[in-house]
Amino acid sequence: MAGALVVLGAGHYGWALLMAEETWQVVGLLALAGMATIAAYKTGFVRRVERDWAEAEPQLNRLAFAVLIGLILVLAGSHFALLMISTVLLYFIASLGLNIQFGFTGLVNFAGAAFFGAGAYTAAVLGAQALIPPLLILIAGGIVAMAISLPLLVPIVRTTGHYAAVVTIAFGVLFRTFLEVNEILGGPQGLMVESMKLPGWDFYNAPNLFGFETSFYLNYALMAAGLAALVFALFRRLERSWIGLHMDAVRLDETAAACFGISVRKTKILAFLLGNLILGVSGALYGMMISFIAPASFTFSDSLLLVSIVLLGGLGSPWGGVVAATIVVLLPEKLQLLQEYRFLLFSILVILVLLFRPEGLLPRHLRNFFPNRRTGA
Amino acid sequence: MSEPLLEFRNVVKRFGGVTALDDFSMTLAPREILGLIGPNGSGKTTSFNVLTGIYGPSAGQVMFEGRDITGADPRAVYEAGIVRTFQRSRLCLSLSIYDNIMIGDTARLTRGLWSNLISRRGLEKQLDMTRRTARDLVATFSAELADRMDAPVGSLPMIERRRIEICRALISGPRLLLLDEPSAGMTHDETHQLMDDILAVRARGEGLSIIIVEHEMGVIERITDRCIVLSYGRKIAEGTYAEVAADSEVQNAYLGAD
DSSP states (O other): OHHHHHHHHHHHHHHHHHHOOSHHHHHHHHHHHHHHHHHHHHTTHHHHHHHHHHHSHHHHHHHHHHHHHHHHHHTTTOHHHHHHHHHHHHHHHHHHHHHIIIIITOOOOTTHHHHHHHHHHHHHHHHHHTOSOHHHHHHHHHHHHHHHTGGGHHHHHHOOTHHHHHHHHHHHHHHHHHHHHOTTTTGGGOEEOOOOEETTEETTSOOEETTEEOOTHHHHHHHHHHHHHHHHHHHHHHHTSHHHHHHHHHHHOHHHHHHTTOOHHHHHHHHHHHHHHHHHHHHHHHHHHHOEEOGGGSOHHHHHHHHHHHHHHOTTOHHHHHHHHHHHHHHHHHSGGGGGGHHHHHHHHHHHHHHHOTTOSSOOOOOOSOTTSOOOO | OOOOSEEEEEEEEEETTEEEEEEEEEEEOTTOEEEEEOSTTSSHHHHHHHHTTSSOOSEEEEEETTEEOTTOOHHHHHHHTEEEOOSSOOOOTTSBHHHHHHHTTGGGSOOOHIIIIIOOHHHHHHHHHHHHHHHHHHHHHOHHHHTTTTSBGGGSOHHHHHHHHHHHHHTTOOSEEEEEOTTTTSOHHHHHHHHHHHHHHHHHSSOOEEEEEOSOHHHHHHHOSEEEEEETTEEEEEEOHHHHHHOHHHIIIIIOOO
């Protein structure tokens, strides 16, 4: 019950936040969220939510998905709200990719935006040819992102901790510079990206919903929701598998992991490639949605933004990623006066979270391999 | 004498100018319990690290069951049937007891992406089986602990962590168990209890050999068949505990002359 209440409440809260126009409304809503959180802890409501989640996770996941679709349909006429929802969802998907690397395996990747951008540029280049079905272009975006990350595997496997992180920073900067000087890829001006197309349906068109006029972003919001659900499910299964256990073991103690037969190298390679694949796929859909991309959209700052989603939400915690992606994407849009200071705001937020709640806003829970059954082993 | 299970042949390990293991040779018979003693820095843990592939030796050879495993990586050593515990316990504190112990059984668990993510029937069976084994194993050490297998290891006191570390080492049914100072951070009685539990597990299986590094001489005296004393990386004595304890060189180097 408590769990369902939270899911429905979150849906309503998301609606209110998207509809809020005035600064005082947004600030009021944020204050409300803060107070509700504190009250939930004081009254023990949080415990009940956690228990519900442990008992009926698959049902609550389905409910959350239904609420998300409901929210999208309710806002079907609003360009801005749907663009926001889609962006939050795509950043959330990207953060799941990063979470496999960072949250599970402990590989810090400061080039997230580069792999996200690689997906978007793949969509631009392949979409212009009109030879490949756009659904395959999404996958191609992921594969290209994965492929350009191959050279990074050498330092990732050979070094640990900060050294690998520094290499990814260099890669991100290199990627952006490469885009800027490359004339075929549009140089600093960037490229147009063709819209997503399913057989018989171009996402450029606004769907007609029972006679109501809707925004063409409805297409993207629904597709992003579906993709998010799919990646979320795979992410959960990965966490709750032997591979996920190996990733945890590698993150927490490489030496001990190796002494128990875990291949540290293979585990890191898998996590890094899988993460970049997800980043690339989400980037490809993002590019199709915003229809115009430039190197300036995929900078080091954007990589930091992705990392801060992972840190804010909690390492390895997908629900934390939903909350953090909402904060990171929506707040600067809603509080225009913060727009210029948004990186300052996020840095402060990350520092505060790391100081007072180092495990993130919604910390990851212990592994439950098969939540849909009682485990009385 | 039958063929040794393990053999060090003139193993040398240098770190820069320091020789941590100097021309070290020894053999271990199947089912034998060997004590490795000596002052701090005498090369006991280094010999474990060389054996488990964490360091490659600078010279010499390591044979296990007649196979040359010199310089093999930790994974190959594990797959050959050698497991260990660590001097400073190296568990995953944020994971449950189940998870920690199951990490010890990776050789038997499926590794493919498809069977881990998509078609998970086999994984479910493995999970049930491995959890049962883990729980039974823990129950031989502490029935109380076996009832809390879902608790995070970070919430447990030192003695329980030691037990879990040993269960993680034992779950794969190894041929050789290396114990690196199991008594560190534990009381005298707790240590003896732990040793009894390990011997109980050993008695059930077939031919588990143990090498134990320990400063607690009571433990060494009680459970080992034979002892090797190291000092500055060199073997200075070998024999039963009573023999090495009577050795004058050992008394000077380690036990302290009366």
